[in-house]
Every structure is written in C-alpha cells, then in structure tokens.
Amino acid sequence: MQPHERSFYLAAEARRHDPDRYLCALFAPAERRDAVLALVLLHHELARVPDVVSQPMAGYIRYQWWRDALAEIDQGEGPRRHPVVLALAQAFREGWVAGPALQALIDARERELDEVVAEDLPALERYVAATSGALQAIIYRALGGNAPAEAEAATAIGTAFGLVGIARAVAHGMRHRRQSLPAGLLRPAAAVDEASTAQPLAGAIGAVLERVEALLTAGRARAGRPTRAVMAAFLPATLAAGYAVRIRRLDCDPIRAAGLTRPATAPLQLLAHVLLRRP
Structure with missing residues (x-):
C-alpha cells in the first residue's frame, strides 16, 4: 500500500467509524494527520472488540494481536501489513507516539470483556x-x-x-x-x-x-x-x-x-x- 493510499484509507475509515474525532483530526498539521487518524482507528478497534466477539477468549486474542503488533514496532521490527499499524510505525519512528501509553490503552479496554x-x-x-x-x-x-x-x-x-x-x-x-x-x-x-x-x-x-x-x-x-x-x-x-x-x-x-x-x-x-x- 502506497503512502497516499494509506492516507485515503485512514481518512475514509475514521470518517465512517468515528466521524466526530475524524472531523477534529482534519485540523491537525498535514504531516501528523495520519498519525492522529491511526490513533482514532486504534481506539475504535479496541472499543468494538466486546461487541464483535461471543466469547471473552476471542476478545483476549484480538487484544493480544494489537498488543503484539505495537510491541513489534516499538522494538524496531518490521510492522505488520495493516494500514493502522503502518501509520503508527511511522509515528513511533518519528518519536510522536510512545509504546507504553498505547499498551496501557489496550489494558484499559481489555477489562471491558469482564462485563463489569x-x-x-x-x-x-x-x-x-x-x-x-x-x-x-x-x-x-x-x-x-x-x-x-x-x-x-x-x-x-x-x-x-x-x-x-x-x-x-x-x-x-x-x-x-x-x-x-x-x-x-x-x-x-x-x-x-x-x-x-x-x-x-x-x-x-x-x-x-x-x-x-x-x-x-x-x-x-x-x-x-x-x-x-x-x-x-x-x-x-x-x-x-x-x-x-x-x-x-x-x-x-x-x-x-x-x-x-x-x-x-x-x-x-x-x-x-x-x-x-x-x-
């Protein structure tokens, strides 16, 4: 996926799934907009897990996928071929995003699987x-x-x-x-x-x-x-x-x-x- 194709995907998906945060992201500087849109989509993916799985274990597996994907790019490994992961990998390289903060976001969302x-x-x-x-x-x-x-x-x-x-x-x-x-x-x-x-x-x-x-x-x-x-x-x-x-x-x-x-x-x-x- 070329950078311009990734940018189009991020914008289209953020607009479809989280139109309010998408609108706010449009006011970000152009060079950082993809990073913001990727964060918005990451949040969406984490938030929707309890709604799309029928068993908690399936939810834990989805959260672990994101946890591993972020850990890999935080450690400098090649990113997985997912538009959100690719955009976040660039943000990691630029020093715009820190791995521990995103891992904490996953941990917080994962607790929702307990339905408390x-x-x-x-x-x-x-x-x-x-x-x-x-x-x-x-x-x-x-x-x-x-x-x-x-x-x-x-x-x-x-x-x-x-x-x-x-x-x-x-x-x-x-x-x-x-x-x-x-x-x-x-x-x-x-x-x-x-x-x-x-x-x-x-x-x-x-x-x-x-x-x-x-x-x-x-x-x-x-x-x-x-x-x-x-x-x-x-x-x-x-x-x-x-x-x-x-x-x-x-x-x-x-x-x-x-x-x-x-x-x-x-x-x-x-x-x-x-x-x-x-x-």
Missing part, C-alpha cells in the same frame, strides 16, 4: 479517563505537545467527550441488553419508580452530564490558549459541550439522545476555535 458495570460515577469516570481521556492525551503528544498542564487538559476533555458518548449510547445499550451507566446511579431512582425505566435513566444521564460540564470547565481552564499545532487535541471539547446542551434540552431522554447528530455548523465552529486558540 461501574458501581458509581467516579468508577465510570476513571474507566473513561483511562480510555477516551488517555487517547486524547496521546493525540496531544502525537501533535508535538509536551506541556504537562495541556496534557492534563487533553485528558479531561477526552474524558468529557467519552462520557457524552456514553450518555448518547444508553438506548443502544438497552437494545443489546448492556448497561453502561453506573449501577449506583440507577438503583435509587429505580426503587422509587420500578414501573418506569425512563425516569432513572434520565436522572443518571443528567448526573453524567454534570461531570461532563465540570470536566470541560476544568480542561479548558487548564489548557489556556494552546498553539494551533496542537489544537486538534482539544477540539472534542466543543463537540462535547454541544451534545451536552442538546441532551439537556431533550430532558435527558435516552431514546431521543441516541438520535442526535453533529450539527452542520460544527466544522465552522471548530475552525473558529482553532483560529482563536480556544479549546
């Missing part, structure tokens, strides 16, 4: 921080960022974006008999009104959105005004804030929240944030 639902909101937030939050910090470093405060801001923003994604996906989880919301948020409300699931779910989603808003406020304050070269790492804050506002306008109804799509004005909003250097 977080007992409370702090536990859920810790899990999302280790996955979506960690991804955003890795993207920040892949863009050349090296300020600890900005890396922490990227983690907070990535965590907020991941929590919004969970709030939007509640209805999807219900259809597949999977519960992603903390059990501790649901039980008290369910005890009050066992005949209805809408009320406890809306209350739980509202609690998640409170954390989203707090994380965005903290992340934006911590980031300050990053350089335009790394702004792509902070753009999910704009999308997450927009989704949170719209979900609240729908009274946190899980069915209606699942139908939300990105507004047509989002690219212009992101461009404005890049030009102003405002996460």
Whole structure:
C-alpha cells in the first residue's frame, strides 16, 4: 500500500467509524494527520472488540494481536501489513507516539470483556479517563505537545467527550441488553419508580452530564490558549459541550439522545476555535 493510499484509507475509515474525532483530526498539521487518524482507528478497534466477539477468549486474542503488533514496532521490527499499524510505525519512528501509553490503552479496554458495570460515577469516570481521556492525551503528544498542564487538559476533555458518548449510547445499550451507566446511579431512582425505566435513566444521564460540564470547565481552564499545532487535541471539547446542551434540552431522554447528530455548523465552529486558540 502506497503512502497516499494509506492516507485515503485512514481518512475514509475514521470518517465512517468515528466521524466526530475524524472531523477534529482534519485540523491537525498535514504531516501528523495520519498519525492522529491511526490513533482514532486504534481506539475504535479496541472499543468494538466486546461487541464483535461471543466469547471473552476471542476478545483476549484480538487484544493480544494489537498488543503484539505495537510491541513489534516499538522494538524496531518490521510492522505488520495493516494500514493502522503502518501509520503508527511511522509515528513511533518519528518519536510522536510512545509504546507504553498505547499498551496501557489496550489494558484499559481489555477489562471491558469482564462485563463489569461501574458501581458509581467516579468508577465510570476513571474507566473513561483511562480510555477516551488517555487517547486524547496521546493525540496531544502525537501533535508535538509536551506541556504537562495541556496534557492534563487533553485528558479531561477526552474524558468529557467519552462520557457524552456514553450518555448518547444508553438506548443502544438497552437494545443489546448492556448497561453502561453506573449501577449506583440507577438503583435509587429505580426503587422509587420500578414501573418506569425512563425516569432513572434520565436522572443518571443528567448526573453524567454534570461531570461532563465540570470536566470541560476544568480542561479548558487548564489548557489556556494552546498553539494551533496542537489544537486538534482539544477540539472534542466543543463537540462535547454541544451534545451536552442538546441532551439537556431533550430532558435527558435516552431514546431521543441516541438520535442526535453533529450539527452542520460544527466544522465552522471548530475552525473558529482553532483560529482563536480556544479549546
């Protein structure tokens, strides 16, 4: 696969599987865009494993494939002939991506195979921080960022974006008999009104959105005004804030929240944030 063919593949697949992060990646400097898109697709591949396997062992095998592929390129071995691995191999050679950070991302995702639902909101937030939050910090470093405060801001923003994604996906989880919301948020409300699931779910989603808003406020304050070269790492804050506002306008109804799509004005909003250097 030629470099231009790989770039086309990465862009097309990221747009299909993770359109919001794909849009943010478009604002990355051209020479680093493939690395960011590869990270987005790696995150997608890791996140979807529990949904595509019927047995945990099959999931462990998939995670081990990625673990071995990344270890090989970290050790300087020839990369496997997979577009994502090839793009990450180049990022490794340039020193943009560190192997331990990606291995930690795999470890965090692998725990989902145990199908353990977080007992409370702090536990859920810790899990999302280790996955979506960690991804955003890795993207920040892949863009050349090296300020600890900005890396922490990227983690907070990535965590907020991941929590919004969970709030939007509640209805999807219900259809597949999977519960992603903390059990501790649901039980008290369910005890009050066992005949209805809408009320406890809306209350739980509202609690998640409170954390989203707090994380965005903290992340934006911590980031300050990053350089335009790394702004792509902070753009999910704009999308997450927009989704949170719209979900609240729908009274946190899980069915209606699942139908939300990105507004047509989002690219212009992101461009404005890049030009102003405002996460």
